[in-house]
Amino acid sequence: MKTQIMRRLMAGAAALAMPIAANAADLEVTHWWTSGGEAxxxxxxxxxxxxxxxxxxxxxxxxxxxxxxxxxxxxRIIGGDPMAATQLNHGKQAQELIEAGLMLDLTDIAEEGNWAEIIQPKSLLDACTVDGRVYCVPLNIHSIQWMWTSNAAFEKAGIDPVNNWEELKAAAPKLREAGILPLAMGAQGWQEAYLVHNFLSGTSEDLYYAVYRDKDEDTLNSDAVKAVFEELNAARDMYAGGNVQDWNLATAKVINGEAAAQVMGDWAQGEFALAGQKAGEDYNCLIGMGGEPSISTGGDAFYFPLIDNADTTAAQKELAKVLISPESQVAFNLKKGSLPVRGDVDLAAAGPCMQKGLETLAAGKVITGTDQLITPDAVGQIQDLMAEFFGSDMSTEDAHAAFVEIILNDE
Incomplete structure (x- = not known):
C-alpha cells in the first residue's frame, strides 16, 4: 500500500514540474474551520x-x-492541482508528501525568524522538521483534555455544577430526571476517540505513553487500560439520545443548557464566545476533565505545496511569516480558543480557560499528542472502533481487545 501511495506522490511531483499559470498574488488557502467560532x-x-x-x-x-x-x-496535492497553502495537524500526516518532494522547504525563513527559539514547545517545530529541514509553520497548540459544563443545566436539575468526570457520572440520574442530557457528543469516531485518549492521559502520563509510544503489550492488557473501557461504557450511557453529528452542535446543546457537559478540545471556547457566554458564569472549563491537568501538544500547522512559480513561492513565504507573527498569533488564538506557539506574545486579554491552559503549559504538564505517537492509519482505526462501540451494544471486552490489536499492529 505504501508503495502505491509513493508512486502516486511521485506522479504528482512530475505534474508539478510544469509551469502553472496562476496569479501569484492570489493564494488559495484550504482548511476545515467552518463552525462559527472557527470562521x-x-x-x-x-x-x-x-x-x-x-x-x-x-x-x-x-x-x-x-x-x-x-x-x-x-x-489535490498528489494529483498536480495544489492549493498554495493548507492546514494540516501536527504529526505524520504530511510526511510522505514531504518525502516525495511536494512541499515547500521553509528552512530559510525559519532560520531568519529564529523559530527554534520562539516556538514552544520545541516538539511542534520538530513535527515540521524532516531530515533537518522545516516544512510547515506551527500555528497553535490545541489540547483535547477538556470538559465543558453548563451552569444552566445543573441549575435546572437542582444540583451543583460538577468539578470532574466522577461527579458527572454521579449526577447523571438527576440530570436525566430533569430532561438534561448528561453528556453531549457528536456521533463521529474522532470525537468519541477523544474519550479514550483523555481517560488514558487522565490516569497517568506513564500509562498514556506506555500505550501509544511504547506499545507495551503488558500495559495494554492491564487492568488500568481495561478500566478505561468501563469508563467508555459509562460515557455511552450518558451520551445516549444525543442525536447530533457535528461537534459544534454538541457544544450548542451545552450552550443552550440542553446538555450538562461535553468532552471536546479547547476550540469549543470559540463557540461559547460567539454565543456571548462567559467562563465561570455561564459555563465552566475543566482541564484534564477535572483531574490532573495536562495538555497535549497537538494542533494545527500550515504547509505550502511546491508550485513551480517564483512569484507564488515568494508569496507563500510571506504568508508563512504572517502566520507566525506575534499579532496573528494573538488575534487568531484568542478567537480560536487555542494557545499560541510563540512564547513571547502578550496574552493579557486571554480568558480564564486560556489562562488555565497557559498555566498548565508553563508548569510543564505537557504530553505529546497521539497524532505524533501513532500512524494516521492507527488513528483512523481507533476512530472507526469508537464509532462502532458508541453506535452499538459492543461489549467493553471486545472493544478493548480490538484496541489492543490496533496498537500492537501499528508500524
Whole structure:
C-alpha cells in the first residue's frame, strides 16, 4: 500500500514540474474551520495577510471535519492541482508528501525568524522538521483534555455544577430526571476517540505513553487500560439520545443548557464566545476533565505545496511569516480558543480557560499528542472502533481487545 501511495506522490511531483499559470498574488488557502467560532478566527489570518502584503487570501474552506478535508487536500496535492497553502495537524500526516518532494522547504525563513527559539514547545517545530529541514509553520497548540459544563443545566436539575468526570457520572440520574442530557457528543469516531485518549492521559502520563509510544503489550492488557473501557461504557450511557453529528452542535446543546457537559478540545471556547457566554458564569472549563491537568501538544500547522512559480513561492513565504507573527498569533488564538506557539506574545486579554491552559503549559504538564505517537492509519482505526462501540451494544471486552490489536499492529 505504501508503495502505491509513493508512486502516486511521485506522479504528482512530475505534474508539478510544469509551469502553472496562476496569479501569484492570489493564494488559495484550504482548511476545515467552518463552525462559527472557527470562521471568526480564520478571518483574522486572512485580514492580517492582506493588510501586511500585496497578496490576496482566497479562502478554500472544506466543510466537515479534518477526516473529511484531509483526503481532499492530499488528493489535490498528489494529483498536480495544489492549493498554495493548507492546514494540516501536527504529526505524520504530511510526511510522505514531504518525502516525495511536494512541499515547500521553509528552512530559510525559519532560520531568519529564529523559530527554534520562539516556538514552544520545541516538539511542534520538530513535527515540521524532516531530515533537518522545516516544512510547515506551527500555528497553535490545541489540547483535547477538556470538559465543558453548563451552569444552566445543573441549575435546572437542582444540583451543583460538577468539578470532574466522577461527579458527572454521579449526577447523571438527576440530570436525566430533569430532561438534561448528561453528556453531549457528536456521533463521529474522532470525537468519541477523544474519550479514550483523555481517560488514558487522565490516569497517568506513564500509562498514556506506555500505550501509544511504547506499545507495551503488558500495559495494554492491564487492568488500568481495561478500566478505561468501563469508563467508555459509562460515557455511552450518558451520551445516549444525543442525536447530533457535528461537534459544534454538541457544544450548542451545552450552550443552550440542553446538555450538562461535553468532552471536546479547547476550540469549543470559540463557540461559547460567539454565543456571548462567559467562563465561570455561564459555563465552566475543566482541564484534564477535572483531574490532573495536562495538555497535549497537538494542533494545527500550515504547509505550502511546491508550485513551480517564483512569484507564488515568494508569496507563500510571506504568508508563512504572517502566520507566525506575534499579532496573528494573538488575534487568531484568542478567537480560536487555542494557545499560541510563540512564547513571547502578550496574552493579557486571554480568558480564564486560556489562562488555565497557559498555566498548565508553563508548569510543564505537557504530553505529546497521539497524532505524533501513532500512524494516521492507527488513528483512523481507533476512530472507526469508537464509532462502532458508541453506535452499538459492543461489549467493553471486545472493544478493548480490538484496541489492543490496533496498537500492537501499528508500524
Amino acid at each position: 471568526n478566527a480564520v478571518q483574522e489570518l486572512a485580514k492580517a495577510f492582506e493588510a501586511k502584503t500585496d497578496h490576496k487570501w482566497v479562502d478554500g474552506a472544506i466543510a466537515g471535519s479534518g477526516n473529511t478535508a484531509r483526503p481532499v487536500i492530499i488528493s
